[in-house]
Amino acid sequence: MADAAELLAAYDAQARTHLPEPLPRGMHVEHDGPLVRLFGLGDRGFVLYRDLDGLEGAALDELIARQVAVFAARGERFEWKLYGHDRPPDLPERLRAAGFEPEEEETVLIAPVAAIASPVQLPEGVSLREVTSRRDLERIEAHGEAAFGDVHSGLAEMLEAERDADPNAISVVVAEAGDAIVCAGWIRFEGGTGFATLWGGATSPAWRRRGIYRAIVAYRANLAAARGFRFLQVDASRESRPILERLGFTAVTTTTPYVWTAAAP
Numbered sequence: 001m002a003d004a005a006e007l008l009a010a011y012d013a014q015a016r017t018h019l020p021e022p023l024p025r026g027m028h029v030e031h032d033g034p035l036v037r038l039f040g041l042g043d044r045g046f047v048l049y050r051d052l053d054g055l056e057g058a059a060l061d062e063l064i065a066r067q068v069a070v071f072a073a074r075g076e077r078f079e080w081k082l083y084g085h086d087r088p089p090d091l092p093e094r095l096r097a098a099g100f101e102p103e104e105e106e107t108v109l110i111a112p113v114a115a116i117a118s119p120v121q122l123p124e125g126v127s128l129r130e131v132t133s134r135r136d137l138e139r140i141e142a143h144g145e146a147a148f149g150d151v152h153s154g155l156a157e158m159l160e161a162e163r164d165a166d167p168n169a170i171s172v173v174v175a176e177a178g179d180a181i182v183c184a185g186w187i188r189f190e191g192g193t194g195f196a197t198l199w200g201g202a203t204s205p206a207w208r209r210r211g212i213y214r215a216i217v218a219y220r221a222n223l224a225a226a227r228g229f230r231f232l233q234v235d236a237s238r239e240s241r242p243i244l245e246r247l248g249f250t251a252v253t254t255t256t257p258y259v260w261t262a263a264a265p
Contacts, residue, residue: 007110008085008252011233014193017048020169021191024161032066037078042158044259045071045078056088064098068260077261083108084254092258100258106235109249113196113229116221116248123210126177128219132167134160140174140184144202159186166191171223175203175212182207187220194230196220201240213243 017036019029026040034053038046047067055063064080071078080095082102092102120128131137137156144155162170169191175183185200198220203213221232235255236244245251 002110002112002115002250004250004252007231007250008108010231011108011110011195011252012050015190015195015197015233017050018190018193018195020162020165020188022165024158024165026161030070032070033063035063035067037067037070039074039076043154045074045076047078047080052087052091054087056090060088060091061094061098064094068098071260072262075262077259080258080260082256082258084256092256095258098260100260103257103259104237105254105256106237107241107251108253108255109234109236109241109244110252111232111244111247111249113221113224113232116217116232117225118218118221120215120219120222121211122175122215123212126175126182126207126210126212126215128173128175128215131172131174132163136174137172139181140172140200143181143184143204144200162188171220173216173219175216177207180204183212183216185216185220187223189224189227189229195233196224196227196229196231198232198234213240214247217244217247 141155172186183203
């Protein structure tokens with residue numbers, strides 16, 4: 001099994017603050033010290049960083065406050081993507097004090113592509129295909145909302161904008177039973193790094209435990225292998241983590257979205 005510390009170091013160095021080039025339409029980037037601010041990506045802004053340059057105490061509070069002021073002026077909510085190994089240790093408490101609310105913790109899993117790439121096995125009546133049309137992207141957005149109450153406003157627009165900016169940087173895959181989407185996932189090929197990242201993958205409740213999620217992971221791993229990527233990375237939910245670990249992924253840290261939302265008028 002791959003060494004977790006080495007995998008995490010590679011992820012931090014190569015992929016954690018990686019940005020697409022060219023940027024998708026509507027997306028722009030600003031820098032503030034060690035931070036990267038992203039606007040126009042889905043239904044929220046983002047704050048990313050590799051580390052915080054040793055900032056702590058009042059200086060760290062000031063940095064956090066500046067991000068709040070920027071997004072408050074725009075009337076936008078945003079996510080500070082906090083990792084389990086981030087420093088200083090009191091960063092979560094400082095984010096809460098600034099008005100951030102933590103969402104569900106996920107586990108960062110990484111695997112060598114060669115360990116995951118494999119023949120795709122699907123249950124009878126289910127097929128996989130790559131999709132590109134706006135209609136199919138809207139179906140994926142509706143699938144998440146209908147099956148899980150998981151509202152990703154702007155998901156179709158975000159995926160379409162990424163494809164339009166660079167069709168080679170993302171592939172979107174659906175599993176279908178007849179005319180119904182039962183699972184959907186996409187893979188981002190992080191150009192200039194050794195990493196491809198997996199997103200989505202939620203399976204309709206009636207179709208779980210039939211190997212569909214494993215199949216859509218294998219399919220995307222095969223795409224990454226064909227392009228010469230070395231690693232796959234996933235932010236895994238509690239439900240997905242055990243499946244992925246059985247496939248050969250290694251847990252390297254956790255990640256928690258800390259979200260700031262402007263107070264209602």
